[in-house]
Amino acid sequence: xxxxxxxxxxxxxxxxxxxxxxxxxxxxxxxxxxxxxxxxxxxxxxxxxxxxxxxxxxxxxxxxxxxxxxxxxxxxxxxxxxxxxxxxxxxxxxxxxxxxxxxxxxxxxxxxxxxxxxxxxxxxxxxxxxxxxxxxxxxxxxxxxxxxxxxxxxxxxxxxxxxxxxxxxxxxxxxxxxxxxxxxxxxxxxxxxxxxxxxxxxxxxxxxxxxxxxxxxxxxxxxxxxxxxxxxxxxxxxxxxxxxxxxxxxxxxxxxxxxxxxxxxxxxxxxxxxxxxxxxxxxxxxxxxxxxxxxxxxxxxxxxxxxxxxxxxxxxxxxxxx
Amino acid sequence: xxxxxxxxxxxxxxxxxxxxxxxxxxxxxxxxxxxxxxxxxxxxxxxxxxxxxxxxxxxxxxxxxxxxxxxxxxxxxxxxxxxxxxxxxxxxxxxxxxxxxxxxxxxxxxxxxxxxxxxxxxxxxxxxxxxxxxxxxxxxxxxxxxxxxxxxxxxxxxxxxxxxxxxxxxxxxxxxxxxxxxxxxxxxxxxxxxxxxxxxxxxxxxxxxxxxxxxxxxxxxxxxxxxxxxxxxxxxxxxxxxxxxxxxxxxxxxxxxxxxxxx
Numbered sequence: 001x002x003x004x005x006x007x008x009x010x011x012x013x014x015x016x017x018x019x020x021x022x023x024x025x026x027x028x029x030x031x032x033x034x035x036x037x038x039x040x041x042x043x044x045x046x047x048x049x050x051x052x053x054x055x056x057x058x059x060x061x062x063x064x065x066x067x068x069x070x071x072x073x074x075x076x077x078x079x080x081x082x083x084x085x086x087x088x089x090x091x092x093x094x095x096x097x098x099x100x101x102x103x104x105x106x107x108x109x110x111x112x113x114x115x116x117x118x119x120x121x122x123x124x125x126x127x128x129x130x131x132x133x134x135x136x137x138x139x140x141x142x143x144x145x146x147x148x149x150x151x152x153x154x155x156x157x158x159x160x161x162x163x164x165x166x167x168x169x170x171x172x173x174x175x176x177x178x179x180x181x182x183x184x185x186x187x188x189x190x191x192x193x194x195x196x197x198x199x200x201x202x203x204x205x206x207x208x209x210x211x212x213x214x215x216x217x218x219x220x221x222x223x224x225x226x227x228x229x230x231x232x233x234x235x236x237x238x239x240x241x242x243x244x245x246x247x248x249x250x251x252x253x254x255x256x257x258x259x260x261x262x263x264x265x266x267x268x269x270x271x272x273x274x275x276x277x278x279x280x281x282x283x284x285x286x287x288x289x290x291x292x293x294x295x296x297x298x299x300x301x302x303x304x305x306x307x308x309x310x311x312x313x314x315x316x317x318x319x320x321x322x
Numbered sequence: 323x324x325x326x327x328x329x330x331x332x333x334x335x336x337x338x339x340x341x342x343x344x345x346x347x348x349x350x351x352x353x354x355x356x357x358x359x360x361x362x363x364x365x366x367x368x369x370x371x372x373x374x375x376x377x378x379x380x381x382x383x384x385x386x387x388x389x390x391x392x393x394x395x396x397x398x399x400x401x402x403x404x405x406x407x408x409x410x411x412x413x414x415x416x417x418x419x420x421x422x423x424x425x426x427x428x429x430x431x432x433x434x435x436x437x438x439x440x441x442x443x444x445x446x447x448x449x450x451x452x453x454x455x456x457x458x459x460x461x462x463x464x465x466x467x468x469x470x471x472x473x474x475x476x477x478x479x480x481x482x483x484x485x486x487x488x489x490x491x492x493x494x495x496x497x498x499x500x501x502x503x504x505x506x507x508x509x510x511x512x513x514x515x516x517x518x519x520x521x522x523x524x525x526x527x528x529x530x531x532x533x534x535x536x537x538x539x540x541x542x543x544x545x546x547x548x549x550x551x552x553x554x555x556x557x558x559x560x561x562x563x564x565x566x567x568x569x570x571x572x573x574x575x576x577x578x579x580x581x582x583x584x585x
Contacts, residue, residue, distance in 0.1 A: 081420075207433075209422070209426075213418065216377070221434055222407070266426075267426075
């Protein structure tokens with residue numbers, strides 16, 4: 001237990017620092033005592049609104065979404081035993097995007113767009129699983145291929161929808177597709193889900209370590225493989241659907257955060273999964289802070305920033321690891 | 323050698339067992355019992371179903387017919403976790419998409435004994451260390467498994483099952499990739515496990531290792547025939563020549579037959 005406390009403690013401190021930074025920075029600069037007063041529920045009404053109703057909820061939502069995506073990515077990688085898997089590999093973001101774009105085309109508000117994205121993600125999950133299942137059992141390779149092909153299909157539908165959409169709706173649609181936290185809404189359900197999943201998944205960690213060595217080896221060591229794989233699939237899908245619903249499809253976090261952590265911390269899932277929740281959350285929190293401050297008051301799509309931050313970090317770790 | 327915990331009366335029983343190899347006829351059903359203290363060797367040419375048989379005996383594949391019983395209870399009625407506490411399997415193939423260190427790999431042998439919230443105890447770690455030591459891979463403990471040679475990985479796989487400490491060992495070509503010394507060491511280890519009251523059943527390609535270390539043999543013929551019994555009765559040159567479709571020359575060393583391919 002002791003060796004796990006240090007890396008997790010360091011990551012938790014980094015997350016807190018990122019949260020402080022994110023709340024302090026913005027298009028309006030507030031002095032620190034003003035921010036502390038607002039957090040304590042005192043101070044001017046304007047800064048209270050700014051801190052408590054705008055910045056803090058958005059920061060917490062960014063943290064939760066990043067954490068959910070990174071944990072979902074780590075679970076998918078173990079489920080498919082493929083290091084290239086990410087939360088979207090099974091076509092989930094495509095389904096969610098089609099749902100969201102349909103709602104936008106119909107002119108619905110952000111709540112219905114989110115709801116429609118969630119339904120799209122679930123439809124895609126069931127579609128891929130049903131098709132991959134076919135007759136008899138599914139294998140990781142078959143699940144992966146089905147997911148990739150379904151994702152390609154969704155991609156074509158998305159392009160088609162963008163091509164026929166009226167010009168004034170396009171910017172909103174493109175922002176959604178690149179990931180956007182400005183409509184994330186209340187962060188508490190996402191944070192609660194992240195906490196819940198960490199509590200549920202950490203005791204599964206050792207079984208996941210065994211599963212990473214192949215299903216037969218896992219079964220020989222007493223793991224109920226089929227049940228575990230179902231759990232992983234459903235959990236990863238639910239997490240991704242929740243994240244996509246909150247913030248659109250933000251790429252990169254789910255693929256790269258688990259790998260970064262594996263390069264530094266090794267392959268013990270009991271450590272990697274909670275570390276993913278913290279590091280994924282921190283990365284997206286920082287990216288979102290940059291996205292809304294770099295050219296304030298305008299905002300950049302956060303997915304662009306995650307990639308711009310993540311690519312050099314990842315390449316550095318990979319290079320150093322050799 | 324450290325004493326490993328054992329369960330009292332381990333025995334594997336195949337009753338009217340026909341393994342399921344797609345596109346092949348049933349052949350002769352197996353009715354055999356592997357008792358504590360016995361070392362069984364399974365011999366047969368490539369593709370005859372040795373690995374499938376081993377996986378069926380471990381409950382990882384459903385047989386076409388018949389049943390497998392472990393300690394007198396049908397394998398299908400036991401939970402995987404209970405099976406894993408009694409039966410360990412050395413696989414021929416290994417996957418490591420996410421490679422772990424050698425020590426952690428050996429430690430997963432304790433998985434069947436630990437509850438989800440439990441971490442490995444000092445005793446578990448001691449068992450893993452002892453197993454690594456015994457298989458001559460303790461000096462590699464910090465290395466990642468994907469950096470090991472074939473023989474080192476084979477020894478690690480056996481060390482993992484030794485850490486698991488099952489009362490019944492199933493091993494799929496345990497001497498694969500091993501140099502001559504480590505082949506003998508691994509066979510001696512398995513024989514020692516049997517001598518301590520456990521049971522061993524392994525697939526082998528080397529007739530002479532089988533002749534030297536196994537007390538019972540199961541011969542699987544390509545036409546679906548099978549015969550089994552005490553090793554002395556099975557090691558008949560004519561039967562072995564038919565088994566492999568290869569003429570053999572026989573010599574005698576230490577009062578036991580040694581077989582080499584005839585020219």
